[in-house]
Amino acid sequence: MKTVEDLKRMREQFQSQTKLRHAGGIQIIVGMGTCGIAAGAREVMSAILDEIAKRKLQDVTVRQTGCIGMCEKEVLVDVVRPDEPRITYGKVTPAAVSKIIGEHVVNGRIVEELVVGKISQ
Numbered sequence: 344m345k346t347v348e349d350l351k352r353m354r355e356q357f358q359s360q361t362k363l364r365h366a367g368g369i370q371i372i373v374g375m376g377t378c379g380i381a382a383g384a385r386e387v388m389s390a391i392l393d394e395i396a397k398r399k400l401q402d403v404t405v406r407q408t409g410c411i412g413m414c415e416k417e418v419l420v421d422v423v424r425p426d427e428p429r430i431t432y433g434k435v436t437p438a439a440v441s442k443i444i445g446e447h448v449v450n451g452r453i454v455e456e457l458v459v460g461k462i463s464q
């Protein structure tokens with residue numbers, strides 16, 4: 344049984360998540376489940392953070408997620424630009440990061456040769 348306080352807390356949490364979702368920024372999500380890490384997700388994550396710092400990008404949120412169920416395609420990186428389909432890139436290496444960020448994150452041009460999934464918003 345939930346108390347009124349629990350419900351209030353849940354509502355506040357939901358509202359802040361909703362705000363985040365509508366904040367309008369670009370999201371980069373790195374698959375960091377066991378197989379992602381084994382495939383080099385830490386190095387990819389660090390290359391992403393370096394590239395964002397180098398380009399002084401604002402309004403880009405980087406986060407990690409767990410197992411997505413596509414081990415063979417790791418390292419998986421999703422790019423979500425506001426009001427555009429969510430794009431999943433597969434077999435991402437640190438070397439590919441600069442292209443994904445330069446083309447897609449900054450200019451909105453999807454790097455088709457690395458795409459393994461597309462989800463319409």
Ligand code: FES
Binds near residue numbers: 379413
């Ligand atoms: S362990 Fe590889 S996708 Fe889950």
